[in-house]
Amino acid sequence: MSTKTTAGPEIERLIQLLAKLPGLGPRSARRAALHLIKKKEQLLVPLAEAMDVAVEKVGICSTCGTVDTSDPCTICSDPRRDASTILVVEDVADLWALERAAALNCRYHVLGGTLSPLDGIGPDDLNIGGLVDRVQAGGVSEVILAVNATVEGQTTAHFVTDRLAGFDVRVTKLAHGVPVGGELDYLDEGTLTQALKARTAF
Amino acid sequence: MSTKTTAGPEIERLIQLLAKLPGLGPRSARRAALHLIKKKEQLLVPLAEAMDVAVEKVGICSTCGTVDTSDPCTICSDPRRDASTILVVEDVADLWALERAAALNCRYHVLGGTLSPLDGIGPDDLNIGGLVDRVQAGGVSEVILAVNATVEGQTTAHFVTDRLAGFDVRVTKLAHGVPVGGELDYLDEGTLTQALKARTAF
Numbered sequence: 001m002s003t004k005t006t007a008g009p010e011i012e013r014l015i016q017l018l019a020k021l022p023g024l025g026p027r028s029a030r031r032a033a034l035h036l037i038k039k040k041e042q043l044l045v046p047l048a049e050a051m052d053v054a055v056e057k058v059g060i061c062s063t064c065g066t067v068d069t070s071d072p073c074t075i076c077s078d079p080r081r082d083a084s085t086i087l088v089v090e091d092v093a094d095l096w097a098l099e100r101a102a103a104l105n106c107r108y109h110v111l112g113g114t115l116s117p118l119d120g121i122g123p124d125d126l127n128i129g130g131l132v133d134r135v136q137a138g139g140v141s142e143v144i145l146a147v148n149a150t151v152e153g154q155t156t157a158h159f160v161t162d163r164l165a166g167f168d169v170r171v172t173k174l175a176h177g178v179p180v181g182g183e184l185d186y187l188d189e190g191t192l193t194q195a196l197k198a199r200t201a202f
Numbered sequence: 203m204s205t206k207t208t209a210g211p212e213i214e215r216l217i218q219l220l221a222k223l224p225g226l227g228p229r230s231a232r233r234a235a236l237h238l239i240k241k242k243e244q245l246l247v248p249l250a251e252a253m254d255v256a257v258e259k260v261g262i263c264s265t266c267g268t269v270d271t272s273d274p275c276t277i278c279s280d281p282r283r284d285a286s287t288i289l290v291v292e293d294v295a296d297l298w299a300l301e302r303a304a305a306l307n308c309r310y311h312v313l314g315g316t317l318s319p320l321d322g323i324g325p326d327d328l329n330i331g332g333l334v335d336r337v338q339a340g341g342v343s344e345v346i347l348a349v350n351a352t353v354e355g356q357t358t359a360h361f362v363t364d365r366l367a368g369f370d371v372r373v374t375k376l377a378h379g380v381p382v383g384g385e386l387d388y389l390d391e392g393t394l395t396q397a398l399k400a401r402t403a404f
Contacts, residue, residue: 024225030298040260051238
């Protein structure tokens with residue numbers, strides 16, 4: 001669908017750029033642009049400012065690979081965090097999800113994706129060397145691989161485990177099972193099998 | 203759902219503002235913010251610039267009420283447009299949709315909404331006076347009411363027709379019928395009845 005409007009090249013360009021955001025197509029980008037223009041003072045001006053601030057301040061943590069306005073990031077520079085446990089995730093979004101769960105007061109490491117030979121993504125394209133360096137530097141007793149339960153995620157987990165084999169560190173992974181609030185009827189056979197195998201005392 | 207991340211108040215604020223766009227909730231706003239930060243040079247920087255330009259340049263056409271970077275807008279100032287026909291729409295998005303169809307080389311008038319007593323939107327909240335002024339100024343032979351086929355749209359159309367009753371101008375409305383490419387089985391009874399009533403020679 002065309003993004004064409006009658007409103008001049010500046011608005012066209014705004015719509016075209018908005019349409020590149022995940023979750024926005026050409027039609028919703030037009031709606032978003034109109035919404036921004038109509039709410040100029042309440043939304044467009046503050047959003048433009050927030051983006052300028054992000055352009056200026058946001059970067060990648062050189063230790064763990066997350067995005068933050070400081071380097072080392074808020075988590076890596078927090079002395080109250082347990083530095084002996086590193087939770088390895090594929091993406092910053094996964095780190096944020098685990099932080100919302102607030103289950104573990106640990107440090108993180110963001111791989112930046114998964115191994116995917118078909119897409120040309122090899123070990124050197126991921127932040128695996130940085131993880132090995134952190135483990136090699138000492139003080140780490142456990143690395144938890146919190147990668148997605150996909151083929152690519154599991155392949156990456158195996159590769160990372162191999163790379164950490166020489167070090168005195170425990171490598172663990174997330175438990176499989178029934179999601180909290182999940183209904184058995186809607187779950188796949190693989191999940192049900194894993195949940196049965198890993199059953200615990202009631 | 204919380205928009206909470208670990209990445210500092212600047213990124214929180216960017217996510218909160220993005221979540222106010224139509225079509226983006228808290229989760230997709232987080233994804234959009236991450237996407238922007240990861241594609242800083244390709245997307246975040248140009249989008250921030252496009253928004254700064256929009257803040258500076260975009261305004262409302264004082265003649266027809268559309269958004270544009272010039273006033274009068276591109277359409278109102280185009281001498282090749284037939285100024286004797288005014289196509290009245292509820293919203294700028296409708297104007298853009300009709301322009302993409304490119305069916306009529308006419309002028310427009312944007313009402314900015316529909317009459318809705320329950321929401322406290324009366325005639326003075328819409329750009330109806332501006333339309334009456336344009337008709338009163340002369341040179342207009344037809345006003346086409348291209349409002350939505352909703353109760354509010356039709357109420358607004360009746361009100362606008364009443365206001366234009368004293369002038370020598372033809373007031374028309376869009377045809378009802380089967381959408382091009384539409385399947386009869388999926389259409390409501392109202393549309394089918396209107397399509398039958400307005401049947402034409404094959």
